[in-house]
Amino acid sequence: GQNIDQxxxxxATEGAIVQINCTYQTSGFNGLFWYQQHAGEAPTFxxxxxxxxxxxxxxxxxxxxxxxxYSYLLLKxxxxxxxxxxxxxxxxxxxxxxxxxxxxxIIKP
Amino acid sequence: DVKVTQSSRxxxxxxGEKVFLECVQDMDHENMFWYRQDPGLGxxxxxxxxxxxxxxxxxxxxxxSVSREKKERFSLxxxxxxxxxxxxxxxxxSPRGEVDIQYFGAGTRLSVL
Numbered sequence: 001g002q003n004i005d006q007x008x009x010x011x012a013t014e015g016a017i018v019q020i021n022c023t024y025q026t027s028g029f030n031g032l033f034w035y036q037q038h039a040g041e042a043p044t045f046x047x048x049x050x051x052x053x054x055x056x057x058x059x060x061x062x063x064x065x066x067x068x069x070y071s072y073l074l075l076k077x078x079x080x081x082x083x084x085x086x087x088x089x090x091x092x093x094x095x096x097x098x099x100x101x102x103x104x105x106i107i108k109p
Numbered sequence: 110d111v112k113v114t115q116s117s118r119x120x121x122x123x124x125g126e127k128v129f130l131e132c133v134q135d136m137d138h139e140n141m142f143w144y145r146q147d148p149g150l151g152x153x154x155x156x157x158x159x160x161x162x163x164x165x166x167x168x169x170x171x172x173x174s175v176s177r178e179k180k181e182r183f184s185l186x187x188x189x190x191x192x193x194x195x196x197x198x199x200x201x202x203s204p205r206g207e208v209d210i211q212y213f214g215a216g217t218r219l220s221v222l
Contacts, residue, residue, distance in 0.1 A: 099151030
């Protein structure tokens with residue numbers, strides 16, 4: 001079966017750095033997405049990786065290793081507004097999206 | 110900015126009622142999707158549509174139907190609501206292309222009593 005694993009919840013301190021990991025086993029691979037979802041709101045697109053390596057976008061970076069079936073989202077200089085759930089999503093060989101259950105990130109002052 | 114609008118944020122219905130959830134997008138996107146989101150689970154795809162009048166079953170279509178009469182509007186229908194359909198329903202749209210970045214509505218939280 002197809003599976004995406006990410007931690008259920010993480011806690012970090014304002015101003016710090018946090019890394020949210022995602023491992024996947026899917027039928028083929030056509031890219032990996034990260035979405036952010038604040039409580040009670042719509043998921044919004046953060047990043048897309050299809051090649052190995054690190055993609056940096058401001059305070060957020062996303063890394064992919066296809067051989068390991070592994071990605072992480074790195075958030076730097078954490079702000080209280082970064083408190084949200086972060087969803088890891090893989091597009092399989094049929095271009096179908098497989099969604100992880102999300103990691104709830106709690107930021108403490 | 111892309112805007113995806115869902116007609117209701119909260120709905121309370123009774124078992125057996127017919128329920129309509131409406132979704133409208135304003136960016137001329139070809140693709141539209143309906144998901145449900147439940148605690149501890151990833152988003153699950155109910156139905157999707159790649160064009161007007163087109164519909165495809167997702168992973169959990171049982172108990173649901175959809176309608177896409179116009180490009181901008183995608184409706185989800187619960188023919189006879191049941192308590193196990195209590196959930197958050199999310200509509201999304203995306204443009205045709207290789208990288209399927211989806212744009213979501215704010216969601217409808219449906220409670221079936």
